[in-house]
Amino acid sequence: MRVLYFAWLRERIGVPVEDIETSAETIEDLVLELSNRTPRYKAAFSDLSAVRCALDQNLVSFDTPLGDAREVAFFPPMTGG
Amino acid sequence: MRVLYFAWLRERIGVPVEDIETSAETIEDLVLELSNRTPRYKAAFSDLSAVRCALDQNLVSFDTPLGDAREVAFFPPMTGG
Amino acid sequence: MGVIIQKSAFDVGDQINAFSQNHTKMGAIATFTGIVRDNDNETLKAMEIEHYPGMAEKAISEIVQTAMKRWSLGDALVIHRHGTLEPGEVIMMVATAAIHRKDAFEAAEFLMDYLKSRAPFWKKEITKEAVTWVPSKQNDEDALDRW
Amino acid sequence: MGVIIQKSAFDVGDQINAFSQNHTKMGAIATFTGIVRDNDNETLKAMEIEHYPGMAEKAISEIVQTAMKRWSLGDALVIHRHGTLEPGEVIMMVATAAIHRKDAFEAAEFLMDYLKSRAPFWKKEITKEAVTWVPSKQNDEDALDRW
Secondary structure (H helix, E strand, O other): OEEEEOHHHHHHHOOOEEEOOOOOOEHHHHHHHHHOOOHHHHHHOOOHHHOEEEEOOEEEOOOOEOOOOOEEEEEOOOOOO | OEEEEOHHHHHHHOOOEEEOOOOOOEHHHHHHHHHOOOHHHHHHOOOHHHOEEEEOOEEEOOOOEOOOOOEEEEEOOOOOO | OEEEEEOOOOOHHHHHHHHHHOOOOOOEEEEEEEEOOOOOOOOEEEEEEEEOOOHHHHHHHHHHHHHHHHOOEEEEEEEEEOEEEOOOOEEEEEEEEEOOHHHHHHHHHHHHHHHHHHOOEEEEEEEOOOEEEOOOOHHHHHHHHHO | OEEEEEOOOOOHHHHHHHHHHOOOOOOEEEEEEEEOOOOOOOOEEEEEEEEOOOHHHHHHHHHHHHHHHHOOEEEEEEEEEOEEEOOOOEEEEEEEEEOOHHHHHHHHHHHHHHHHHHOOEEEEEEEOOOEEEOOOOHHHHHHHHHO
């Protein structure tokens, strides 16, 4: 599965995109898995209230099952317009 | 005093502007005076709910005293924009 | 602040670009353009717009000044045409510049609502069948209650 | 209906003119333009706009489709830039065409409110003193409650 990071999450983690193998059921599980990798990930996901996520380019909540999605993205609240 | 008419009031009365002598106290008095001139004026002022008036280019109500105003105008409700 | 009453056509895009470039400290520009639209039967030949010279400039200037006081605006512009216009021609435009979008939008809507029933202009529709003065609309009058 | 996400600058006036000329049956065109504005200390050097390619087009298209269903619109256009912009440069614009001004205005405001906090763009301010990600604003989130 492809994981994308944007804005300060991208900067904190240090990569914009990575392909990973995971057996996580939900996005929450995936976040936990990623957080345990390195301190950079832990720091990036330390306050989930400041993080939004999208599954296959749809904004969703963290308890959403990954299902057979191909792409998950993490980013701060959007500031478009 | 100069009297101006716009839109269908101008068409019904037949002139866009005229200079008149009047001793009317208020716009209402002036309307009564004008209405008594000819059937054209009478017809134009027959339904005052469809007429608006301005004194020296300020929208006012019919009971406004003419004072030393130089210009009074009669017209239908405005349709700008 | 600008109020222009004119017979001749004007380029909306050029006006909006010039207006925006004057206000680079303002992050938000809202505009409205009114266009002569054909009726459902496509029989409109022309729209004649009569105005009260002098009072038109005065009334619109007062409306614009009220908007400038009520909202936090950097600038506002109103251009309104009179004379004979064909379907598709631009009748008028409004532009507002503000730091925040809410001010820009609200002021533009306020200006439009007031222009509709408080600016001394009258519209006459010339169709293939008839010549009619456009009646004022109760909902244009009601729109003023919002402010 | 148009959604354009691009890095390059565009001419707002040209876009508005082209959009208006496509919709001569619509009497009302509302537009909004967002411009990079300098901060109070005039120290802004640039604004970097990051976006999520693919999702940006998708999210904005969905917002525009929602607007087209909810209001009586002839058309709607959104152009949003990404990349590095300087103070005074246009970030984005919205245009709506409708028969009635209320639809044009409300739909444009709805689009702006949704773009602010639901379109995947992130802004970074580069000033002489610091580099900062622009925080999301609670009142932008609150603005959605209106719809």
